[in-house]
Amino acid sequence: MKNLHTSAASSHDVPDTLRPALHPGASRAPLGVLLLGAVLSTGCGEPGTSLQARPVDAKGQGLTSLAATCQEIRTADPSAIDGEYTLHIGGDAKKPWTAWCNDMAGTPREYLSLMSGTNYSQYTVGGYTSGSSVRTYYAKVRIDPVTLRVFVADQTFAQSTGSLNHGGTLVTSMPYGVAMSCDNKASGVASLDLTGTPFAVAPHDFAVQGANGVGTTDYRAEGRRVNLTGGGYCGWNSWTPVWSPFNQTGGDQLHLEYRAPPVLAATCQEIRAANPSAVDGEYTLHVGGDQKKPWTAWCHDMAGTPREYLSLVSGTNYSQYTAGGSATGQNVRTDYAKVRIDPVTLRVSIADQTFAQSTGSLEHGGTPVTSMPYGEAMSCDGTASGVASIDLSGTPFAVAPHEFSLGGNSPAGTTTYSSEGRKVNLTGGGDCGWNRGSDPLHLEYRDAPVCMGQTAPGAYWQQYTFDSLSLDVDTSGCGFSETPMYFTSIGGTGYHWQTTGATSIILPTATGFRVIVRSPSSVTPAFASQYGWHLNWQAVPGSVRQPSLCTGQTTPGTTSWQQYGSDGLYLDVDTTACGYSAAPLYFTSLGGLDWHWRTTGATSIYQPTATGFRVYVWHRGTSITPVLANQLGWHLNWRAQPDGLRQSWNCTGRTPQGSTPWQQYTSDSLYVDVSTSGCAASGAPITSIGGTSEQWGLMGATSLYSPTPTGFRIYVRYPGSNLTPSLANQRGWHLNWNRR
Structure with a gap:
């Protein structure tokens, strides 16, 4: 895991000629021009303030009839942006649905947001195949608003884990609605869950196919949920007809039907009316039946007069x-x-x-x-x-x-x-x-409270050692009465991509924290000022349990670090309490008393699932043990958020695993331009990097260049290696991001 192609050299040995003093293509414009698009002040305002307006319903946009497609929305309003809009099947006022209109500046396409989080397809490894099981989770699916057919191969809002070899073909993703295996068993699985939408899967849309095909199809909740098993040697259960349904195979082959919008329970009485045998316990209610206002209620006396309690x-x-x-x-x-x-x-x-x-x-x-x-x-x-x-x-x-x-x-x-x-x-x-x-x-x-800000570019850095600087960040304006968890990224116009420490939190309190940033060579406050180095930060309370945000922290002093080589550790983080049914995006920072600012890897996410993830921390060239790490108070702050969020104040996304558009920069470094188009929030992003191997040794994945309201650039470097875009995608490297 530690060696990419060659053994990693010390970052101190990197010549200045390999460091982008400015990102490629950037002119030496005044600092204020270079930082356009970044958040320039701190603030904890309520969601929706000072942000781009959220897309509105089709009504009132100059339409002479109710819009049935996103193209009709754009025709009526050429300035319409990516986001949620109300469409109507065939222009029928009695058939509304909420569409995510994507690429409104180009070729508008309609997507259906999947509320439940339990939408995935899996090719289970074994038998004829080798590698690891491939599972693709879908946050949204592309739908033809006229025929109501789903484009099963569209993975614009999907994420995948695992990779396997199928007869010489590398499989890294699965189309929507496919369960497959090659182990002579129906070990492949898939789940389609349209709960919370006005659609159901049309009957008889699935069939067992392939060699020695076996499997089952289980329709539930009037077709809103379908569970599949499938396999053979090699066989599958999927929509028909198809051959080799893996990667991005398939067209508009899954047929949906419009059903009356489901009623979301607002009271415990409604829960009992729908299920007379319901017992006392926790249930998800929705304020006013609004799917965007869920909360966890304790329903009491369900056998008598149901009452709602807030835990x-x-x-x-x-x-x-x-x-x-x-x-x-x-x-x-x-x-x-x-x-x-x-x-x-x-x-x-x-x-x-x-x-x-x-x-x-x-x-x-x-x-x-x-x-x-x-x-x-x-x-x-x-x-x-x-x-x-x-x-x-x-x-x-x-x-x-x-x-x-x-x-x-x-x-x-x-x-x-x-x-x-x-x-x-x-x-x-x-x-x-x-x-x-x-x-x-x-x-x-209220949505989860998140306070955010940015230090003044180039200001307040203090000399710490000859190759490191410290920065004290004031967060007193947030008004926290208890110490929150801090998540950070570092911005500037050059050189910050090769530092470590910007995401390592020291001395956190309710009113601030410190970071120590280490450079591969000597560095001074004047140098940091010259290149506009600054810290972007978000402060989040611990133990938040909401659909759009879940947070946690391992225990300082007793974190379950495990040895990995002489200079590395790993940590498995349990996020079961979040209650997610599909893998969310994870963002992290490393807390401690000292020395953690010299490490890499804490923001590199491995093996993400609905119930946890792993990080590897590399104290490059210096021995570290679990005992010493706990003596130094090393612990992980983490937050989990669903992929594809598009709230007016909060967006998440990621580049596609296996096909991120990495570009060559130097022999051991790459860059990628990340699009956040369709996100109304324009704050500086917080990032993490995902993959299947080696990303723990990267520098730069949380260092932002060229932030604008619609995107940003990231450079990553693995010192002493031979990096290529192809290799990065073979290892599944991709960027996760959150903007507020």
């Missing part, structure tokens, strides 16, 4: 009546694990203590007090000694503004909202007085 992830939700003055006894504190919420109005019943526990008791004017409502701080000692904490971290909700007020005799107290409203800290008291929320307490639906 409080953080564990710091309590109300306290502090004893003293005329209130004699012990402090009364009630801790809440879940709160009851009205799923329609989003109001919390503050007195419901079904999932709460209390300690202490006191006398209040002759009345015994043994518990406190949610969101109330109280005392009778003449001071604001009562306390309360509301913490909705890890949920898609925030407390509405202006929900709290003082009351009682001589009331005193404070109300402190976090910047995004997910946390509220209260003090309250008087003689006797309190600070409490409205009853019921009003919440608002």
